[in-house]
Amino acid sequence: MKHREETTLPLYEYDLISVGGGPAGLISSIGASYLGSRPAIIEHKRLGGDCLWTGCVPSKSLLASSHLSHAMKHAEKLGLQTIVPTENSRTALERMRNIRSKIALHDDPERFRKMGIDPHFGLARFKNPDTLEVEGVGTFKSKRIILATGARPKIPPIEGLDKCGYLTYENIFELEVYPNCIGIIGAGPVGIEMAQIFNRLGSKVVIFEMKNRILNEEDPDVSICMQNILLSEGIQIHLGNQIEKVKADGYKKIIITPNNERFIVDSILLATGREPSINTLNLEAANIDIENGIVRTASTLVTSNKGVWAVGDVNGGPQFTHVAEYSASTAVRNAFLPFAKSIEYSCVPHIIFTDPEISHVGLTSSQAESKGAKTFRVDFEELDRAITDGKTEGFLKISVDRRGKILGSSIIGYRGGELLQPIVLAMKHGLTLPQVADTVFAYPTMGEGLKRTAMSYQKSRLESPLGSILKKCITWLN
Numbered sequence: 400m401k402h403r404e405e406t407t408l409p410l411y412e413y414d415l416i417s418v419g420g421g422p423a424g425l426i427s428s429i430g431a432s433y434l435g436s437r438p439a440i441i442e443h444k445r446l447g448g449d450c451l452w453t454g455c456v457p458s459k460s461l462l463a464s465s466h467l468s469h470a471m472k473h474a475e476k477l478g479l480q481t482i483v484p485t486e487n488s489r490t491a492l493e494r495m496r497n498i499r500s501k502i503a504l505h506d507d508p509e510r511f512r513k514m515g516i517d518p519h520f521g522l523a524r525f526k527n528p529d530t531l532e533v534e535g536v537g538t539f540k541s542k543r544i545i546l547a548t549g550a551r552p553k554i555p556p557i558e559g560l561d562k563c564g565y566l567t568y569e570n571i572f573e574l575e576v577y578p579n580c581i582g583i584i585g586a587g588p589v590g591i592e593m594a595q596i597f598n599r600l601g602s603k604v605v606i607f608e609m610k611n612r613i614l615n616e617e618d619p620d621v622s623i624c625m626q627n628i629l630l631s632e633g634i635q636i637h638l639g640n641q642i643e644k645v646k647a648d649g650y651k652k653i654i655i656t657p658n659n660e661r662f663i664v665d666s667i668l669l670a671t672g673r674e675p676s677i678n679t680l681n682l683e684a685a686n687i688d689i690e691n692g693i694v695r696t697a698s699t700l701v702t703s704n705k706g707v708w709a710v711g712d713v714n715g716g717p718q719f720t721h722v723a724e725y726s727a728s729t730a731v732r733n734a735f736l737p738f739a740k741s742i743e744y745s746c747v748p749h750i751i752f753t754d755p756e757i758s759h760v761g762l763t764s765s766q767a768e769s770k771g772a773k774t775f776r777v778d779f780e781e782l783d784r785a786i787t788d789g790k791t792e793g794f795l796k797i798s799v800d801r802r803g804k805i806l807g808s809s810i811i812g813y814r815g816g817e818l819l820q821p822i823v824l825a826m827k828h829g830l831t832l833p834q835v836a837d838t839v840f841a842y843p844t845m846g847e848g849l850k851r852t853a854m855s856y857q858k859s860r861l862e863s864p865l866g867s868i869l870k871k872c873i874t875w876l877n
């Protein structure tokens with residue numbers, strides 16, 4: 400509904416307004432339209448958010464090119480002639496941008512208009528608890544506002560950074576060609592995926608990480624396995640190095656470690672995390688509380704303002720597209736229906752799309768074991784499919800309670816992301832490893848890794864006192 404204000408800019412009223420047109424904002428407005436209401440999206444730049452423009456889509460497109468480039472260089476492993484591709488990054492970047500444009504059609508504003516959703520473009524800021532203003536566009540009022548403004552790169556206080564210039568995920572995908580030598584500060588998922596992209600597309604890569612292992616949030620065995628793979632590919636990794644100083648030197652940049660070691664690179668990529676994007680929203684005007692830079696929400700995702708929910712990367716939860724979508728649908732449900740539902744992260748997986756892939760759900764093995772759980776591990780070299788495909792690096796770990804209920808799983812290995820999906824399904828619906836063992840898996844597939852783990856669990860049961868009695872009975876009967 401549109402009214403006229405004295406200022407000549409219109410006043411719009413909607414049943415629900417999503418601020419931000421990334422995955423969280425798009426899904427919340429789609430959810431609201433499914434419920435028969437009249438929603439709008441206010442987006443600062445383009446629909447699609449980080450995921451489409453500067454995150455999942457460009458990084459996964461480049462990873463696909465970089466992995467093929469690596470496979471071509473190592474084709475002899477599969478009995479084929481090796482080819483060394485050249486000029487990789489320019490053409491791979493071009494392909495990535497074409498793919499991004501293709502996927503952007505899914506987020507075309509016209510598609511949303513056809514669903515009864517009004518997209519508006521501009522920077523939204525709160526005027527009062529149920530009203531937003533967008534400069535040059537109008538005033539927007541709603542009883543239900545979904546904050547979905549995502550996150551932005553966290554820039555650490557490193558001396559000399561501004562003079563030196565640096566890259567983040569926001570501009571790295573816009574380069575025409577990748578630098579000959581790049582220093583990456585931060586060895587989390589973004590830093591490690593980018594390291595493999597650059598290295599496999601021909602750049603020399605040096606990683607600096609302040610913690611004493613890469614991918615610090617992952618199972619330590621997974622981190623070590625990936626670190627060895629990256630080292631074997633020629634990536635340099637400097638752990639326990641909190642970089643506090645960089646310097647420009649003509650066209651080059653110098654990264655200075657706390658021990659005063661100096662590394663000369665062409666570019667610096669900051670992969671030091673992401674923080675909620677809230678500073679232009681004027682949240683005080685809407686009585687929305689912030690805690691440590693994060694919008695404070697209840698488990699139902701409602702903020703301190705009962706008409707505003709915060710979803711996706713902005714609310715400080717796990718920063719993934721599938722979490723953004725899950726939180727968006729939970730918030731929309733709670734915005735329109737009674738008996739609010741809580742968000743539940745315990746069965747939410749994540750994947751790092753390196754080669755090999757890393758994936759995880761639930762508790763890590765050490766967290767699970769501290770609660771009395773047992774962990775079962777299958778190495779990929781035991782799987783026939785991994786052997787036929789020449790992908791024997793890695794392993795699968797599943798931790799289970801006394802009844803065989805799955806508490807968590809970590810995988811590093813070929814198609815590790817796909818292999819995790821049935822484990823997530825089993826975990827979410829309380830299936831036990833004996834039930835998995837009772838299921839037929841096709842041969843030869845990586846999915847057999849799950850079956851093998853279940854069989855190890857069954858074997859361990861036969862080693863218990865009860866199992867010994869059962870074995871004695873079988874011997875006696877036969």
Ligand SMILES: Cc1cc2nc3c(=O)[nH]c(=O)nc-3n(C[C@H](O)[C@H](O)[C@H](O)COP(=O)(O)OP(=O)(O)OC[C@H]3O[C@@H](n4cnc5c(N)ncnc54)[C@H](O)[C@@H]3O)c2cc1C
Binds near residue numbers: 523713
């Ligand atoms: C390099 C990289 C790789 C990634 N890879 C993966 C992956 O493989 N899988 C995965 O699940 N996740 C991945 N992610 C994370 C994923 O991109 C985010 O979790 C996801 O985009 C979050 O969605 P969102 O809607 O919360 O925020 P965003 O996608 O950031 O969208 C927020 C939107 O809000 C807009 N906005 C901000 N402020 C305002 C305002 N005041 N007014 C109007 N609009 C505003 C922004 O312009 C933006 O379009 C990756 C991230 C990065 C950086």
